[in-house]
Amino acid sequence: xxxxxxxxSLIAIALLTTLTYHLLNPNWxxxxxxxxxxxxxxxxxxxxxxxxxxxxxxxxxxxxxxxGTSYVATGDLEKADTIFRKIINQSxxxxxxxxxxxxxxxxxxxxxxxxxxxxxFLQEQADNRSVRILLxxxxxxxxxxxxxxxEYKRALGEEK
Amino acid sequence: xxxxxxxxxxPAFVLLYLLFFGSSxxxxxxxxxxxxxxxxxxxxxxxxxxxxxxxxxxxxxxIPDWVARWELARVLSYAKLYDESINEYEKLLRxxxxxxxxxxxxxxxxxxxxxxxxAIRLLKQVPQKEMTEETKVLMADLLVAQKDYAEAExxxxxxxxxxxxxxxxxxxxxxxxxxxxKYDASLNEYRxxxxxxxxxxxxxxxxxxxxxxxxxxxxxASELKKTLD
Numbered sequence: 516x517x518x519x520x521x522x523x524s525l526i527a528i529a530l531l532t533t534l535t536y537h538l539l540n541p542n543w544x545x546x547x548x549x550x551x552x553x554x555x556x557x558x559x560x561x562x563x564x565x566x567x568x569x570x571x572x573x574x575x576x577x578x579x580x581x582x583g584t585s586y587v588a589t590g591d592l593e594k595a596d597t598i599f600r601k602i603i604n605q606s607x608x609x610x611x612x613x614x615x616x617x618x619x620x621x622x623x624x625x626x627x628x629x630x631x632x633x634x635x636f637l638q639e640q641a642d643n644r645s646v647r648i649l650l651x652x653x654x655x656x657x658x659x660x661x662x663x664x665x666e667y668k669r670a671l672g673e674e675k
Numbered sequence: 676x677x678x679x680x681x682x683x684x685x686p687a688f689v690l691l692y693l694l695f696f697g698s699s700x701x702x703x704x705x706x707x708x709x710x711x712x713x714x715x716x717x718x719x720x721x722x723x724x725x726x727x728x729x730x731x732x733x734x735x736x737x738i739p740d741w742v743a744r745w746e747l748a749r750v751l752s753y754a755k756l757y758d759e760s761i762n763e764y765e766k767l768l769r770x771x772x773x774x775x776x777x778x779x780x781x782x783x784x785x786x787x788x789x790x791x792x793x794a795i796r797l798l799k800q801v802p803q804k805e806m807t808e809e810t811k812v813l814m815a816d817l818l819v820a821q822k823d824y825a826e827a828e829x830x831x832x833x834x835x836x837x838x839x840x841x842x843x844x845x846x847x848x849x850x851x852x853x854x855x856x857k858y859d860a861s862l863n864e865y866r867x868x869x870x871x872x873x874x875x876x877x878x879x880x881x882x883x884x885x886x887x888x889x890x891x892x893x894x895x896a897s898e899l900k901k902t903l904d
Contacts, residue, residue, distance in 0.1 A: 648738045652746070660754035667747035671740060 542573040549581070558585040576602065583616070587623045596628075610636055614646070621649075626657035644670045741771050749780065757788040775805045783813065791817045808834055812844055819847070824855050842868050846878065849885075858889035876902045 536544070549564030565582035568574075579602050586595035599616045606612035617632030633650035637643065651666035668674035744767045751760035764781040768774065778801055785794035798806075798814045806814070815830035831848040835841065845868050852861035865882040872878060879902050886895035 644743075645738045648743050648746070651743075651750075655746070655750050655753070660750050663750050664747065664754065664756075667743055667750065670738075670743050671747070 542568055542571055546573065546578065549578075553581050553585065556588075558588040561585050562589065576605070579605075580615075580619075584619050584623075587619055587625055587628075592625065592628060610639055617649070617653075621653055624656075626653045629653045630657070741767060744770075745774070745777055748777075752780070752784050752787070755787075757784055760784050761788070775801055779807065779810045782810070786813065786817065791820050795821065808837060816847070819851055824851055827851060840871075842871060846881075850881070853885045853888065856888075858885060861885050862889065 545564050545568055549561045549568070552558070552561035552564065562582065562585045565578055565585065568578060569582065579598055583595050583598035583602060586592070586598060602616065603609050603612045613632050613636050617629045617636065620626070620629035620632060630650065630653050633646060633653060636646050637650065640646065647666055647670040651663045651670065654660075654663035654666060665674060744763055748760050748763035748767060751757075751763060761781065761784055764777060764784065767777055768781070771777070778797055782794040782797040782801075785791070785797065795814070795817045798810065798817070801810075803811075811830045811834050815827040815834070818824070818827035818830070828848070828851065831844060831851070835845055835848065838844065845864055849861050849864035849868065852858075852864065862882070862885055865878065865885060868878050869875070869882060879898055883895045883898040883902070886892075886898060
């Protein structure tokens with residue numbers, strides 16, 4: 516009898532703890548749900564979770580980055596642009612943020628947007644060879660061979 | 676049975692529950708901050724097959740000049756600026772003569788430019804074991820263009836051993852064998868192609884011509900008739 520009371524109490528504690536957690540931290544529960552979808556590349560399912568969190572005022576850098584990435588992945592570039600601008604404005608190191616976003620756009624084959632980010636970076640650091648080569652690669656992938664050739668030559672110091 | 680359930684199964688269930696589901700409730704906020712889904716990578720989101728190849732460099736590592744020059748040589752060839760591309764490949768190979776892959780690419784550029792002699796000369800410098808399958812075929816094609824059939828034959832055969840379904844290459848081998856008057860070997864290759872592509876009238880006609888050259892006139896007539904039905 517005593518044993519069954521103990522077991523029932525433990526079950527009750529477990530259920531109550533979970534319930535309390537869901538009630539007290541609904542945003543975290545939703546965030547984790549979004550992250551699970553994101554990790555499985557189910558971007559269209561992750562977006563509503565992240566968007567609702569944003570509406571609830573739950574705004575972290577991670578959330579913005581993953582929401583922006585999800586928009587890029589689903590081709591909603593206008594919304595991605597708004598989110599990415601927010602990230603850049605909030606970042607203490609704006610250039611690092613620009614590079615991070617350029618990388619995300621490259622990953623998803625959004626070369627035009629990636630090119631804009633790389634050019635933005637190069638306006639600040641024109642002599643950064645590696646970034647110029649990254650720009651040249653993106654230009655190559657998007658079929659802009661003439662511009663890519665020019666950027667490669669600039670990176671090699673053979674063109675101004 | 677009921678006793679067994681209370682004694683063992685229920686405690687086990689409770690423990691498992693606490694272990695797996697209770698832990699989410701027990702996570703501190705700091706722990707949750709660290710819970711972050713792995714992001715997509717260039718490989719998962721944008722498969723390699725859809726990209727023009729770049730030379731991989733470790734993240735955070737400075738991209739060396741020779742990598743930039745190699746990529747420039749490639750882009751110049753995509754833009755069909757063959758002379759400039761050759762120039763860049765030669766600059767690269769002066770600095771990095773160990774880059775076999777670059778040599779093979781340069782041979783391709785010579786071929787596209789219409790300079791098969793230079794392409795062959797370059798390919799002959801590359802050890803056979805370092806050649807890709809596609810390069811072996813390219814070299815065989817170049818050797819055939821120079822009527823060097825004896826050297827081309829083993830290259831085609833080696834390729835077809837690993838790519839038996841490549842009927843286009845098999846056809847090139849079959850044609851080459853017929854030019855050498857190796858009719859039986861040629862007909863054998865044609866038969867393999869026709870087994871896979873029985874409705875290919877062009878191949879059947881060529882097969883029929885080889886039968887004529889081999890003196891098998893009645894068989895040739897029957898094959899030609901099939902192409903007219």
